[in-house]
Amino acid sequence: MHKIEFPQFKKGRSGFKIHQGRTIYEHAQSAGIIIDAICGGKGICGKCIIRVEKGMENLNPLTPLEEKRNLKKNQRLACQAQIIRDASDMVVYIQSFGNYEVLKQGEGKDLPLCPLYYKKGQQVFNNEQGIDQYRGKIYGISLDIGTTTIVADLVNLENGNILQTIAKTNPQISYGNDVISRIEYTMVDKITGRQIGQDKRRQKIKQLQLLIIDQLNQTIDELSKQIGEQISQYIYYVVVVGNPTERDLFFRQDVSSLGVIPYEPLSTDALIKTPEEIGININKAGAVYGSAMIGGHIGSDILAGVLASGMYKDNDISLLIDIGTNSEAVIGNKDKLIAVSCAAGGAFEGASTSCGIGGIEGAIKQIAITDGQAVYSTIGGSPPIGVCGSGLIDLLAQLLEKGIMTKNARIQQDFRITEDLKLTQDDIFQLITSKAAIRTGWQMLLKHYPVNLTDIKKVYLSGGFGNFINVANAIRIGLIPEIQEDRIIKIGNGALEGAREILLCKDAQELSEKTAKNITHIKINEIEKDYEYLLAENMYF
Secondary structure (H helix, E strand, O other), rough: EEEEEOOOOEEEEEEOEEOOOOEEEHHHHHHOOOOOOOOOOOOOOOEEEEEEEEOOHHHHOOOOHHHHOOOOOEEOOOHHHHHOOOOOEEEEOOOOOOOOOOOOOOOOOOOOOOOEEEEEEOOOEOOOOOEEOOOOOOOEEEEOOOOOOOEEEEEEEOOOOOEEEEEOOOOOHHHHOOOOHHHHHHHEEEOOOOOOHHHHHHHHHHHHHHHHHHHHHHHHHHHHHHHHOOOHHHHHEEEEEEEEHHHHHOOOOOHHHOOOOOOOOOOOOOOOOHHHHHHOOOOOOOOOEEOOOOOOOOOHHHHHHHHHHHHHHHHOEEEEEOOOOOEEEEEEOOOOEEEEEEEEOOOOOOOOOEEEEEEEEEEEEEEEOOOOOEEEEHHHHHOOOOHHHHHHHHHHHHHHOOOOOOOOOOOOOOOOOOOOOOHHHHHHHHHHHHHHHHHHHHHHHHHHHHOOOHEEEEEEEEHHHHHHOOOHHHHHHOOOOOOOHHHHHEEOHHHHHHHHHHHHHHHHHHHHHHHHHHEEOOOOOHOOOOHHHHHHOOOOO
């Protein structure tokens, strides 16, 4: 019996038993090793490139999907490279897809300090009950679980200071770059296409959960080494926000209801578990809290953004937009709030465009067109390897402004960005489809609130994508409302800041649960008879 090794990863150096019939992608999944497979292992995205250093003789011949790729010697797509014989040990290197440029901070405003866990005498108290001996520190973690990235604040609950912010790639990316892929993984057998039973479903949900839990525990250990002592004993409270799929997977909840009509979670209520139930290495006297959700595919991350913006308590009407694979928008004030989710797809995340890539080192983040040529800058100043969302917005706006692309989103020929990167007509179709979904979402909020755009006093852009975009270019292509730029406010990582607000004050926790129930969730396709027509109309400029 031979082994397959992944030498780049500590856990992969000792090797794993080879299973004939499985792909290298499936071996990596089973080992908990992150591999970029944003299409969920369907061979479509071409991102899961590997180099087989040893053991190529064990693999099937190149598949038609691989033959379309310009693969070098010993390169394969992990999801297409099936082990058909057990003739020798294998050594596999995964093409690094880099670390995402993650927005780690919100606006950094001062927050009320009234935490659930506090010092009284020489004890740690929770709700007027002594639960532990005071050990000199009381910490908490606010955790924002995104589809692509995970960001956490380590916070001193005694003074509210952020001690460290940690950003990581969500290891579930190995199961697809969108929540639908991950939901399907827990519901459907990939080979037969049939629904799986409850026991198998629970096993797969646990598998996805443990990826996040293991990463969080490793992060706590990393911080402990940096600080010079084990900090897990000081951490009493973890507040988790995320979209409904990610939040519920974290708490090992069944997410199958999010994959079928009417696409609702089992419950939108807040969750609270003990550290042992979740498996997090923090003080056993502590707790893990999952913030309440709004409904459908509108999760606690958007609720946290509502808290961070303060729109829920204003007299003026504001609009909050979070742009991503599943974009969300909320409109309103202290009297009324309504929310909508928009299935934007992954075009602006680099998932469905030939030149697209996530916000990693080497991604083109800004583009201008001068004399017909692209002038650009990349993340980290590295050689260009693709174009991330902010660059794609710039590119569309520049093509439109320079007359290279018509208002009907047509180009006469592919536009070459670099020698190796180009934007095709099909790429443009993917981008305008995503743009149309987002635009239709906030337009429907204006219609059903109802309110005119001139009545909107502030437009809040939340999340990393919203923070990095060029506002003028986003307005130019119709992605965000056309209002004065000084009324458009980037609030940074609103989800993380809202989570920290809940972490630091029990009143904010109660407020979040109350606010979640007061936000009306609308489903555009159910209430708007002209939805398909409006969506098609918004594809153009």
